[in-house]
Amino acid sequence: MTCYTTSACFFLFLLFVIASGDCDAAKGGPYLPLQIPKPEVNYKDVTIVDGVCARLYVPISATPNQKLPLVVYFHGGAFTMFSAFLPPYDDYLYSLSTKANVVALSVEYRRPLTYPIPIPFDDSWAAVKWVASHSAGRGPEELVNNHVDFTRVFLQGDSAGGTIAHNIALRAGLEKPEGLNIAGLALMHPYFWGSKPISTRETRNETESALAASVWFVAGGSNIDDPRVNPLEDPNLSSLGCNKVLVVIAEQDIFRDRGFYYYDALGKSGWKGKAEVMETPGEHVFYIHQPNTTYAEDIFGRVSSFVSCA
Numbered sequence: 001m002t003c004y005t006t007s008a009c010f011f012l013f014l015l016f017v018i019a020s021g022d023c024d025a026a027k028g029g030p031y032l033p034l035q036i037p038k039p040e041v042n043y044k045d046v047t048i049v050d051g052v053c054a055r056l057y058v059p060i061s062a063t064p065n066q067k068l069p070l071v072v073y074f075h076g077g078a079f080t081m082f083s084a085f086l087p088p089y090d091d092y093l094y095s096l097s098t099k100a101n102v103v104a105l106s107v108e109y110r111r112p113l114t115y116p117i118p119i120p121f122d123d124s125w126a127a128v129k130w131v132a133s134h135s136a137g138r139g140p141e142e143l144v145n146n147h148v149d150f151t152r153v154f155l156q157g158d159s160a161g162g163t164i165a166h167n168i169a170l171r172a173g174l175e176k177p178e179g180l181n182i183a184g185l186a187l188m189h190p191y192f193w194g195s196k197p198i199s200t201r202e203t204r205n206e207t208e209s210a211l212a213a214s215v216w217f218v219a220g221g222s223n224i225d226d227p228r229v230n231p232l233e234d235p236n237l238s239s240l241g242c243n244k245v246l247v248v249i250a251e252q253d254i255f256r257d258r259g260f261y262y263y264d265a266l267g268k269s270g271w272k273g274k275a276e277v278m279e280t281p282g283e284h285v286f287y288i289h290q291p292n293t294t295y296a297e298d299i300f301g302r303v304s305s306f307v308s309c310a
């Protein structure tokens with residue numbers, strides 16, 4: 001597949017679902033290209049709970065007990081596709097860790113069709129609780145104990161990974177698990193949808209809109225107004241458990257208008273944090289697939305500064 005950039009092609013990926021979320025299959029399957037070399041990080045694949053794993057990146061420049069921000073990343077791909085262990089996500093997290101000087105944890109949640117919704121959400125929640133279990137410096141992974149500044153933990157996700165990141169931040173705000181203090185949430189071209197069109201872009205693009213809704217159904221969701229995918233009317237929105245939110249939006253994205261509405265809804269909800277929005281020209285998640293373009297670099301810079309301070 002070479003046509004990563006068009007929205008139509010994004011949906012064509014649905015036809016190429018790898019129906020496996022198993023850690024070993026993700027790492028050792030015959031369909032995998034070679035891993036990129038990662039000379040500037042210590043990276044390690046960690047088990048979160050049985051069947052759920054994640055890739056951890058720590059810049060090699062970090063001195064023995066130097067504390068850095070942590071970015072917990074949820075990759076996109078309509079819930080059903082892509083992997084934390086493969087390009088382009090492996091490349092993106094490597095760049096983010098080395099250039100923004102952060103620890104990164106890229107979550108390999110199990111995917112539909114084998115593991116339908118809510119499993120991707122629950123696996124991602126398990127990963128965030130696993131992070132929190134290190135907050136007193138006595139968790140199972142020494143790299144996390146030694147290098148994470150627990151006042152600067154960020155969640156980031158693109159597309160369906162943005163849906164996940166939002167839901168994790170909301171659950172954190174409602175349940176307040178011990179040791180978890182999320183500083184910020186970065187939603188990159190997030191996937192949100194609903195039964196009622198909110199703009200002429202949505203009413204006029206009938207095919208794209210139908211496909212947008214089908215992402216949720218294919219992944220195992222039953223109601224497209226479920227607040228997990230349509231947070232605009234969620235009465236719990238003001239409980240979002242973080243201090244600041246960055247919503248990154250692309251002009252040519254069918255999900256563009258939902259991104260702006262999310263940002264507005266957050267402002268009106270009574271949530272106490274600070275929200276910011278950034279829009280650039282481009283198509284859905286172009287910054288992942290074409291990282292060396294001007295707008296992708298602008299986004300990279302904005303995210304880097306967002307995750308550098310609490």
Ligand SMILES: *[C@@H]1O[C@H](CO)[C@@H](O)[C@H](O)[C@H]1NC(C)=O
Nearest residue numbers: 200201204205251252253254
């Ligand atoms: C259809 O959606 C695309 C982005 O997905 C947008 O650029 C275009 O303006 C929309 N068309 C109409 C007629 O609204």
Ligand SMILES: *[C@@H]1O[C@H](CO)[C@@H](O)[C@H](O)[C@H]1NC(C)=O
Nearest residue numbers: 174175227228233234235236
């Ligand atoms: C709001 O949060 C409460 C407490 O967690 C939960 O019981 C309720 O279902 C949530 N409401 C919605 C619409 O999700």
Ligand SMILES: *[C@@H]1O[C@H](CO)[C@@H](O)[C@H](O)[C@H]1NC(C)=O
Nearest residue numbers: 088091288289290291292293
């Ligand atoms: C982006 O640029 C870097 C460094 O110049 C290069 O290693 C990488 O392959 C490029 N990535 C893409 C997707 O073109």
